[in-house]
Amino acid sequence: MTDVTSSVQSTFQRPAQARRDIGIKKRYAAERRFQAYGFTAILIGLFFLFVLLWTVVSKGYTAFQQTTITLPIEFSEKIIDPKNERATNPAKLMSANYPLLVRDALVKALAIDPADKAQVKKATEMVSASARTQLRDIVVANPAIIGTTANVSLLAEGNIDSANKGQIDLTVAEANRKVNDQQIKWMGTLSESGALAKQFNTGLFTYGASSRPEAAGIGVAALGSFYMMLIVLVLALPIGVCASIYLEEFAPKNRLTDLIEVNINNLAAVPSIVYGLLGLSIFINFAGMPRSAALVGGLVLTLMTLPTIIIATRAALKAVPPSIRSAALGLGASKMQTIFHHVLPLAMPGVLTGTIIGLAHALGETAPLLLIGMVAFVVDYPGSPMEPSTALPVQIYMWANEAERAFVERTSGAIMILLIFLVVMNLGAILLRRRFERRW
Amino acid sequence: MNMMSEAAVEKALDQKMNTVPLKMIGKDVSVYYGEKRALYDVNLDVRENTVTALIGPSGCGKSTFLRTLNRMNDTIDSCRVTGKITLDGGDIYDPNIDVVELRARVGMVFQKPNPFPKSIYENVTYGPKIHGLARTKADLDQIVEQSLQKAGLWNEVKDRLHESGTGLSGGQQQRLCIARAVAVSPEVILMDEPCSALDPIATAKVEELIHELRTNFTIVIVTHSMQQAARVSQRTAMFHLGNLVEENDTDKMFTNPDDQRTQDYIMGRFG
Numbered sequence: 152m153t154d155v156t157s158s159v160q161s162t163f164q165r166p167a168q169a170r171r172d173i174g175i176k177k178r179y180a181a182e183r184r185f186q187a188y189g190f191t192a193i194l195i196g197l198f199f200l201f202v203l204l205w206t207v208v209s210k211g212y213t214a215f216q217q218t219t220i221t222l223p224i225e226f227s228e229k230i231i232d233p234k235n236e237r238a239t240n241p242a243k244l245m246s247a248n249y250p251l252l253v254r255d256a257l258v259k260a261l262a263i264d265p266a267d268k269a270q271v272k273k274a275t276e277m278v279s280a281s282a283r284t285q286l287r288d289i290v291v292a293n294p295a296i297i298g299t300t301a302n303v304s305l306l307a308e309g310n311i312d313s314a315n316k317g318q319i320d321l322t323v324a325e326a327n328r329k330v331n332d333q334q335i336k337w338m339g340t341l342s343e344s345g346a347l348a349k350q351f352n353t354g355l356f357t358y359g360a361s362s363r364p365e366a367a368g369i370g371v372a373a374l375g376s377f378y379m380m381l382i383v384l385v386l387a388l389p390i391g392v393c394a395s396i397y398l399e400e401f402a403p404k405n406r407l408t409d410l411i412e413v414n415i416n417n418l419a420a421v422p423s424i425v426y427g428l429l430g431l432s433i434f435i436n437f438a439g440m441p442r443s444a445a446l447v448g449g450l451v452l453t454l455m456t457l458p459t460i461i462i463a464t465r466a467a468l469k470a471v472p473p474s475i476r477s478a479a480l481g482l483g484a485s486k487m488q489t490i491f492h493h494v495l496p497l498a499m500p501g502v503l504t505g506t507i508i509g510l511a512h513a514l515g516e517t518a519p520l521l522l523i524g525m526v527a528f529v530v531d532y533p534g535s536p537m538e539p540s541t542a543l544p545v546q547i548y549m550w551a552n553e554a555e556r557a558f559v560e561r562t563s564g565a566i567m568i569l570l571i572f573l574v575v576m577n578l579g580a581i582l583l584r585r586r587f588e589r590r591w
Numbered sequence: 592m593n594m595m596s597e598a599a600v601e602k603a604l605d606q607k608m609n610t611v612p613l614k615m616i617g618k619d620v621s622v623y624y625g626e627k628r629a630l631y632d633v634n635l636d637v638r639e640n641t642v643t644a645l646i647g648p649s650g651c652g653k654s655t656f657l658r659t660l661n662r663m664n665d666t667i668d669s670c671r672v673t674g675k676i677t678l679d680g681g682d683i684y685d686p687n688i689d690v691v692e693l694r695a696r697v698g699m700v701f702q703k704p705n706p707f708p709k710s711i712y713e714n715v716t717y718g719p720k721i722h723g724l725a726r727t728k729a730d731l732d733q734i735v736e737q738s739l740q741k742a743g744l745w746n747e748v749k750d751r752l753h754e755s756g757t758g759l760s761g762g763q764q765q766r767l768c769i770a771r772a773v774a775v776s777p778e779v780i781l782m783d784e785p786c787s788a789l790d791p792i793a794t795a796k797v798e799e800l801i802h803e804l805r806t807n808f809t810i811v812i813v814t815h816s817m818q819q820a821a822r823v824s825q826r827t828a829m830f831h832l833g834n835l836v837e838e839n840d841t842d843k844m845f846t847n848p849d850d851q852r853t854q855d856y857i858m859g860r861f862g
Contacts, residue, residue, distance in 0.1 A: 404668060474705035478768070480666060481699035482718040482775060483691050492717070493707060 207570070211563025217352035217365060218307040218315040220278055220341060222256040225300045226290065230255075237294060244294065249286040253278050253305065260346065261337050270333070277334055279306040281366035306354070307347065309364040309557035311338065315349065318556055329556075355564060359530040360541070360549070364557035367550070369565050371529050375445050375540030376514060382449025382536065383456055383513050388506050390453075391460030392495075398461075399468045400490055419458035426455045427519030435523060443524035445536040451519045456509040463505020467498035500584040507580035511573050517544040543569050614639040614779060614809045615660060620674035622655050622664065629655045632674065633835045635828055637779065642801060642810045644820035644841065647830035648856065653813045656830070657781050660811060661697035662690050678779070695722050698777035702784040704764035706756035706771070711748050714756040714767055715739065718775035734774050741807075742770035743800050762793020769800060773808075780804065782812040786819065798823050817857055821845050829853045 231247040310329040341347035358368025430451035479489040533540035550562040615637040622630040645653040664670040739745040786794040828838040837850040
């Protein structure tokens with residue numbers, strides 16, 4: 152051995168003029184180029200993110216304000232209950248002619264001649280038709296108000312709202328405008344007296360679907376989304392985690408498990424609309440579940456989220472160092488104890504991240520819900536996941552199809568709310584991870 | 592004087608070696624990883640309250656043999672063991688033997704310190720808890736103190752038992768792992784190169800510890816360091832290419848081995 156090495160040493164000759172700087176400049180240039188590419192990519196990404204946020208926020212921030220017209224409404228008994236039969240027949244209050252109250256109040260406030268039908272019609276058009284239900288609810292809740300006069304803030308009609316926010320071009324010829332000159336003059340009068348004003352739009356968060364933009368909100372859709380997220384969390388997390396633990400820790404490594412693994416990876420890449428078709432044929436056509444119910448939506452989204460959760464959980468389990476497993480097994484812990492006492496807690500941050508990313512994905516999903524009939528016009532809050540409901544992204548999709556100017560800002564406003572939900576969920580994921588990681 | 596008498600005691604102990612009862616007996620042990628054979632009919636006995644060192648070049652099968660003694664090889668899917676290994680006369684590969692119980696009797700310390708990422712206290716109590724060795728908090732506290740004392744770690748960590756075990760130094764972590772193994776009161780402790788990731792000072796501490804543990808436990812240790820084998824063990828077994836080359840008293844092994852290959856390896860001519 153020693154002989155061999157020494158002979159090698161004696162035959163080895165260093166070149167007389169050893170150059171060590173060959174290609175060094177090129178190497179550094181390549182490195183700088185690579186860094187520049189990366190930096191550019193990040194800049195481009197940031198630019199598009201900024202453009203996205205800018206368009207959404209600049210279009211949508213006005214949706215959080217709503218023009219209201221506050222009028223002294225005279226709850227005249229003559230109009231609401233002319234035959235005085237509300238004590239015996241409360242249903243009379245439901246069908247009373249409430250728009251007449253609004254008309255009378257407007258005629259008085261704007262000093263219009265009640266005989267001028269055209270003028271009166273134009274004036275009443277300024278108040279949302281939803282005033283009928285608003286006044287009805289006030290009277291039904293408190294019948295004692297009949298015969299008195301009270302100030303009520305009524306929603307302004309969508310176009311008046313848009314005009315008040317300066318979104319309607321007043322230089323266009325009057326005939327081509329949704330708001331005529333007379334109405335604009337009245338708006339001036341009303342806002343001078345303080346009757347017409349912008350308020351924070353609580354309705355955007357509480358109302359359901361409506362064909363009148365001023366009375367449309369995401370409340371009902373958000374509740375539907377909440378039901379679905381609950382179903383996805385309750386079903387997908389345990390099923391996904393159990394499936395991954397079985398596949399990763401217990402299942403024998405053979406062709407069958409390989410096949411299952413390949414299939415799970417493929418399922419994660421299946422277009423979501425396919426899951427909608429699957430849900431339609433299995434849950435609705437075969438199992439006979441109700442159409443456009445949050446339950447079916449939740450089940451479909453569970454199917455869609457499962458592969459994501461399984462893949463994330465398996466990766467997290469794989470990342471737990473084998474030395475921890477050996478340590479527990481070497482102490483005489485059973486396989487089950489090893490997994491549940493040591494491996495799973497260490498994998499939990501990864502599992503949670505996967506789950507929340509899956510949930511966020513499901514929250515923003517529209518296509519499969521369209522197929523199971525969740526593009527429904529749902530006005531009332533669903534009392535349970537079995538009742539018809541709709542979802543936030545579907546509501547956005549439906550509003551995006553509406554023509555009125557006031558729906559444009561509401562679409563962007565709803566997108567902002569959805570984005571805020573997603574950011575909050577991701578923050579939650581980060582905080583949970585931090586807490587778990589600190590414990591170990 | 593004192594030194595002399597100690598040496599004399601050692602010598603007397605060593606002479607008694609041949610009469611020491613056998614704790615574990617390996618007979619014709621062969622191990623296969625899939626198609627590949629890693630051990631060839633190894634016959635090796637482990638004596639009670641003795642430190643047995645397994646030496647040999649990398650890949651010779653000494654760790655594989657060690658892991659057959661508490662069936663850690665079961666966790667590898669492709670691994671197959673033939674032959675017979677007994678613990679106090681009972682076949683440990685008997686289908687009726689519970690591997691959980693076996694590993695409680697035959698503990699293990701690994702090459703890299705691998706404390707659980709939990710507190711020092713929880714690290715030590717985990718074994719006793721899952722085996723139901725302690726009922727009350729006081730019992731657990733006592734086990735923790737005794738185990739850490741046996742592992743020579745008590746004085747260093749007694750004030751921070753509830754801090755993370757991973758925050759200790761490498762040597763302390765390894766002694767924590769030994770304390771963790773000791774806490775379930777095993778009869779045999781297997782050590783797979785316990786000092787290979789430690790500095791000389793920590794190594795010296797662990798070796799001293801092995802020396803003390805010998806009175807209560809039977810120890811089998813795999814090591815790459817000839818000096819370590821010579822320092823800590825009474826019996827040494829030399830492996831080469833999956834075969835047991837020689838098994839002898841450590842003194843004889845390092846002064847006058849029977850086999851030429853042992854001689855070459857110890858002299859550093861191969862491996």
